[in-house]
Amino acid sequence: MKPHRFALENPWLMLVFALLTAVLGLQAFFTLPVEYFPDTNPPQVAVVTVEPGAAAADVGRRITEIIEKELSTLPGLKKVSSSSRDAVSAVTCEFFYEKPIGEAVVDVQNALSRIRADLPGDILEPRIYRITDATRPILTLALSPAPESPLPLSQIRLLAQNDIQDFLLGIPGVADVDIFGGNRLEVRVRLDKDRLRAHALSPEAVVSAIRSHNITAPAGLIERHDGEFLVKVLGEFSHLEDLNHLIVAQKGEAAVRLSDVGTAVLDVEAARSLYHGNGRAAVAVNLLRAEGGDTMAAIDAVKQALPRMAARWPSIRIEITDDQAPLITRNTRGMRESLVMAIGLTVLIIFIFLADLRASFISLISIPLSFLFGLAALSITGYTINIVTLSGLIIATGMVVDATVVVLENIYRHFGRTGSGNASNRVEGAVGEILTAIKIGRAHV
Secondary structure, three states, X not given: OOHHHHHHHOHHHHHHHHHHHHHHHHHHHHHOOEOOOOOOOOOEEEEEEEOXXXXXXXXXXXXXXXXXXXXXXXXXXXXXXXXXEOOEEEEEEEEOOOOOHHHHHHHHHHHHHHHHHHOOOOOOOOEEXXXXXXXXXXXXXXXXXXXXXXXXXHHHHHHHHHHHHXXXXXXXXXXXXXXXXXXXXXXXXXXXXXXXXHOOOOHHHHHHHHHHHOOEEEEEEEEEOOEEEEEEEEOOOOOHHHHHOOEEEEEOOEEEEHHHHEEEEEEEOOOOOOOEEOOEEOEEEEEEXXXXXXXXXXXXXXXXXXXXXXXXXXXXEEEEEEEOHHHHHHHHHHHHHHHHHHHHHHHHHHHHXXXXXXXXXXXXXXXXXXXXXXXXXXXXXXXXXXXXXXXXXXXXXXXXHHHHHHHHHXXXXXXXXXXXXXXXXXXXXXHHHHHHHHHXXXXXX
């Protein structure tokens, strides 16, 4: 049976299908994640290795070349790029689109474990980063002292790395929080070379004593008739006074403490990065969404939580310095307005040329219904509402507009003829004529 005859003979079934399409399309319209651009980046994994104090040439020879050779054997790999700078090695692997990002990360981790013994022993543990659109921050906050606040930037950085970070990670849609901008606190030990010489000590001996005492480690079990008890050694320093009173050497019955050869102070580490937000020195906080998450929903959730943050930390000025929401909203709103305008102009033109309210009403129903059907299909595929999918829907809607004008004009012309049979035959004749015209056009092409 031909589709148009089946539709004409089962009007109630077509009505149910139209209503179901409308419901599913409206649900997709209000629930689909909204973002500016789809994730078109190929699967990429970066390996960053730090060797403090090493020159760029040594980093490239001892770290980068070893990692690059091992990673170049991974399956599904498209290309490998690397760079070596003083103390830092970066190797980036780009895979083909068919390679899942999770599988690529696992392969890189396994490759690093195979060559870990070949790398220098003084390096920090290599870090693996997934490079996707989710690693682009959706929102950037600038934290600076509020007016008349006694907090320095170093204390704000400490709060950001602990309490504020935990607060932001509890917001729905926020997957990670990246804090940068310098102002890190550090404990500095200043040694007096004359005092060291007087006590016959070297700086290495002091460093070794501090390292051996600043630990918390298990010390075994105590077994009793009523159970077992874990024993651990608590040696981490909680105050500067504890560090200054640390015994670094024993000279007979006399104990040499750190305060005898130097002083431990709390200071700010040398600035290697700076951040200014809205013209003021600040600590930056980048918020990242989860992969496949709703960008706009995450941004709205963070903005709703800002008043609670301001009430909880009144001595900190919290400002938004970078926001993806205006760009996403402006583009999606413009495309939605273009779509509504196209539908309205189509209905108006049909009414002007045909002077028939019924024909205009049919186009007013059929065009939005086709758009809602596209949205319903979009929700099944897992795609999001973005500039690309909206552009495709608008182009498809334009094709529906053209088809609507042609079909309505032919149906209207067949209905205007006399002696053409019943309505079903007249509509079928109009559709057949349209299909014949399409076939003739294809033959000419």
